[in-house]
Amino acid sequence: MTAQTGNREMNPTRDDFMALLTESFEKDDVYEGSVVKGKIVAIEKDIAVIDVGMKMEGRVALKEFAVNGKSADLKVGDTVEVYLERTENAMGEAVLSRDKARREESWVKLEKQFNDKEIVTGTIFNKVKGGFTVDLDGAVAFLPGSQVDVRPVRDIGPLMHSPQQFKILKMDRRRGNIVVSRREILEATRAEQRTEIVARLAEGQITDGLVKNITDYGAFVDLGGIDGLLHVTDMAWRRVNHPSEIVNVGDTIKVQIIRINPDTQRISLGMKQLQSDPWQGIEAKYPVQGKFTGTVTNIADYGAFVELEPGVEGLIHVSEMSWTKKNVHPGKIVATSQKVEVTVLEVDPNKRRISLGLKQTQENPWDDFLTKHPRGTIVEGPIRNITEFGLFIGLESGVDGMVHLSDLDWNKQGDEAIKDYKKGDNVKAIVLDVDSSKERISLGIKQVGGDPLATVGSIKKNDQVTCEITKVDDGGIEVKIAGTEFTTFIKRADLSRDRAEQRPERFSVGNKVDALVTNFDRASRKVTVSIKALEINDEKQAVAQFGSSDSGASLGDIFKAAIKKKEGDDK
Numbered sequence: 001m002t003a004q005t006g007n008r009e010m011n012p013t014r015d016d017f018m019a020l021l022t023e024s025f026e027k028d029d030v031y032e033g034s035v036v037k038g039k040i041v042a043i044e045k046d047i048a049v050i051d052v053g054m055k056m057e058g059r060v061a062l063k064e065f066a067v068n069g070k071s072a073d074l075k076v077g078d079t080v081e082v083y084l085e086r087t088e089n090a091m092g093e094a095v096l097s098r099d100k101a102r103r104e105e106s107w108v109k110l111e112k113q114f115n116d117k118e119i120v121t122g123t124i125f126n127k128v129k130g131g132f133t134v135d136l137d138g139a140v141a142f143l144p145g146s147q148v149d150v151r152p153v154r155d156i157g158p159l160m161h162s163p164q165q166f167k168i169l170k171m172d173r174r175r176g177n178i179v180v181s182r183r184e185i186l187e188a189t190r191a192e193q194r195t196e197i198v199a200r201l202a203e204g205q206i207t208d209g210l211v212k213n214i215t216d217y218g219a220f221v222d223l224g225g226i227d228g229l230l231h232v233t234d235m236a237w238r239r240v241n242h243p244s245e246i247v248n249v250g251d252t253i254k255v256q257i258i259r260i261n262p263d264t265q266r267i268s269l270g271m272k273q274l275q276s277d278p279w280q281g282i283e284a285k286y287p288v289q290g291k292f293t294g295t296v297t298n299i300a301d302y303g304a305f306v307e308l309e310p311g312v313e314g315l316i317h318v319s320e321m322s323w324t325k326k327n328v329h330p331g332k333i334v335a336t337s338q339k340v341e342v343t344v345l346e347v348d349p350n351k352r353r354i355s356l357g358l359k360q361t362q363e364n365p366w367d368d369f370l371t372k373h374p375r376g377t378i379v380e381g382p383i384r385n386i387t388e389f390g391l392f393i394g395l396e397s398g399v400d401g402m403v404h405l406s407d408l409d410w411n412k413q414g415d416e417a418i419k420d421y422k423k424g425d426n427v428k429a430i431v432l433d434v435d436s437s438k439e440r441i442s443l444g445i446k447q448v449g450g451d452p453l454a455t456v457g458s459i460k461k462n463d464q465v466t467c468e469i470t471k472v473d474d475g476g477i478e479v480k481i482a483g484t485e486f487t488t489f490i491k492r493a494d495l496s497r498d499r500a501e502q503r504p505e506r507f508s509v510g511n512k513v514d515a516l517v518t519n520f521d522r523a524s525r526k527v528t529v530s531i532k533a534l535e536i537n538d539e540k541q542a543v544a545q546f547g548s549s550d551s552g553a554s555l556g557d558i559f560k561a562a563i564k565k566k567e568g569d570d571k
Contacts, residue, residue: 035104038096040078048074050082050096058082058094081105102138107173110139114168119185124160132156134166134180141166141178150186194265197226201267203257206274211251219243221255221269228267230255237272237279237311239297246271278311279352286312286344286354291361296338304330306342306356314354316342323359323366323439324398334358365397366436372396377431378448383423390414391421393429393443401441403429410446410453410525411487452485453525459484463517464534469509477507479515479529486527490515494530497539502532 038052046062060082065074074080083100113120122136124143131144143166148156166180201207201223209221209228218231230253235246247253259268286292286308294306294314303317321333334340343360347353373379384400385392391403405414408421421427429443459465459481467479467490476491494515495502507513516534520527 034084035081036084037079038082040074040076040080043074043076048080050080052082052084052094052096056088056094058084058096060096103140106137106139110136110168110178111171111173114171119165119167120180121163122166122180123163124156127156134164136166136178136180139178141168141180143180143182147181147183150183150190194226197224198260198262198265198267201257201260203260205257206254207257208252209255209269211247211249211253214243214247214249216242219247221253223267226265226267228255228257228269230269230271234258234268234270234272237275237277238307239305239313272311278309279349282312282349282354283347286314286347288344288347290344291341292344293339293341294356296334296336296340299331299334299336301329304334306340308354312354314342314344314356316340316356316358320345320355320357320359323362323364364436365399366434366439366441369395369397369399369441370434370436373431373434375431375433378428379431379443380426380428383421383425383427386418386421386423391418391427391445393427395441399439399441401429401431401443403443403445407432407442407444407446410451450485452487453522453527456481456484456486456527459517459520459527461517461520462537464514464537465517465529466512466514467529469507469511469513472504472507472509474504477504479513481527481529482512488527488529490529490531494532497532497535 036052038050038058040048041051041057042049043062047059048062048065049057049059051057062074065080082096083104085095085100088094110120120136122134122141124132125135126133128142131142132148134141134143147169148159153159164182165185166182167184168178169181169184170177170179172178207223209223211219212222212227213220216232218229218235220227221230230243230247232240232243235243240246253271254274255269255271256273257267258270258273260266292308294308296304297307297313298305301318303315303321305313305315307313316330316334318328318330321330322328325333340358341361342356342358344354345357345360346355379393379395379401381393381395381401383391384394390405391408392400393403395401405418408414408417427445428448429445430447431441432444432447433442434440435442466482467488468482469477470480470487471478474492476489476495478487478489480487492502492504495504495507513531514534515529515531516537518528518530518533
C-alpha cells in the first residue's frame, strides 16, 4: 500500500463520502411506516424471523402470509415484503407486519384501478351493519347491502369466501375507506345481455317464457335472459281480478311480444292476443234492444258489470237498474255472480263498450199506470213530499205523480194554496198527463171538482148578477155568483157609489147583493163585479127613461118614478 492510498483510507476525501452515501441509498429503503424487503432467516413454529437489513430483525406470524384461507408455503432464504411499523421495540426487534404490507400494496394498486375505472376482484368475508366487508387482496372494503345484487338477496351464503367482481364507488385513503358495488357489475353485464337478446326479438313475435314473479298488476316472464311484463289486462279477453287466476310462478307459457321500447328495453307481452277477439262482429252478436242473460262480475258505485261471454262485458249504469229505485247503490239491486237478464242499449265496438239496461227487461210502471189510469182518471194517494214547486203523491206501481202549484186551487195562488197540505195527507187528484219516456205523471187537485169558471155559462161583461157573500174582510167582500161555483172579490171601492157606504162591515156572510160584471176574461180566468158600477148604471138608465135633472125633476123624483114603474111591472 502506498502512502497515498493509506492516507486516503485514513482521511477519506469528499468523493469517497459521496460514494459511500450513494451505496447506502442503493440498498432497500428502511424507514418506519414503509414497505421493505426482508429475508427469512429462520422459521420457529408459527413465526417467521425476517432480516430487513441494517442489522434489524423482526418476527411475523405465518398466518399473515396465508392467502384466501390457504396456509403460506415459506422457507428459510425466501424474500418477502413486510411493513416496518417501528425499527425497535422493547426487545430490540423490528416490529413488522405482512398484513399491512399487503394493504399498502393493495391501496396503490386499487387507486390506479379506481382512477382507470377498472373492475377489481375481492372476497366477501364478513357481515357488518348495513352490509358486508370485502377483502380486496389485503385492503378491506365495505359492500352496502343494496349493492350486493340487482334484487334483494335473502341468503348471501353462496357468495361468501368466493372471488367476486366489484366496482369501486369511492376511496378515501386518509380515512382508510373503500366502498364497492357488485350490483353495478351485474347490471352492466345484464345490460349487455339484454341488448343482445332484444336485438333478436321483434314486435308480434310469439315465444315461450317462464313466469318468474307475480304482482297485482301482472306477471314478469323470463324470455331467456331478459324479463317482459305480461300485464293483467293482456292475459285474457275477460276480466281478470288477479294474475294468479291465469298463471303461476314457474309456469312455462306462450306469449306474444306486443311492444319493445328501444330506449328502456322494456318488453310488453300478451296472452290474449293469441286467441280470437270476442269483440269481432260484436254488433251482430248483440244487437240493440236484444235481450241476453249474463253474469254480474263486478259492482261499483256507478253501476254493475255483466259478462255476456268470456271477454265481453257490458255496464248496467245505476240509472238503468230500476224504474222506481232511485239513488240506490247497485249492490242493493244485484249481487256478484248473479245471473241477470239485460237489454242491450248501445254498442260501441271502437271503444269496446256495451251499455246494458236491467229495468228494460221489466214492465215500465209508467206505461202500466197509463194503461190502468188514462188521462182524466181520478186517483188517490198520500203526499210523499212537498217542494217549492208542488206536491208529490204516491201512486200504485211504486210511482209518484206531481201536482204543480198552479194545479192546487182555482182561486188561490199556488204558494198560498200549498200551505193547506202536509206530508202524509191522503188526497185525490186527476191524471192530467203521463210521459213514460221522462218517467213523469202530472196530476191536478183543483180539477177534481171541475172548473168553476165552466159554471158561469153565458154571463158576459155588463151583465147584472146576484152574488152571495162568502167572506168579509177589511179590503172588501168575497162573493159567489149565484147559480155558479165561481167566486170573485169586490174591493172596498166597488162596494158603493157613496164613499160613506164603502164599509165592508155593513155586509154579512150569506147575504145576497146585486152587482154589475165589469170585466170577464176567460183566458186569465178573471171575472170582476162591482156594486158601485151597478148603481151608476141604474142611475144612467133611470135618467134616460124618466127624464133628466135639466127638466126640473130632481134625481130623487126620477128614482121614485123608476121604482114605481118597476113595482108595477113586477105586478
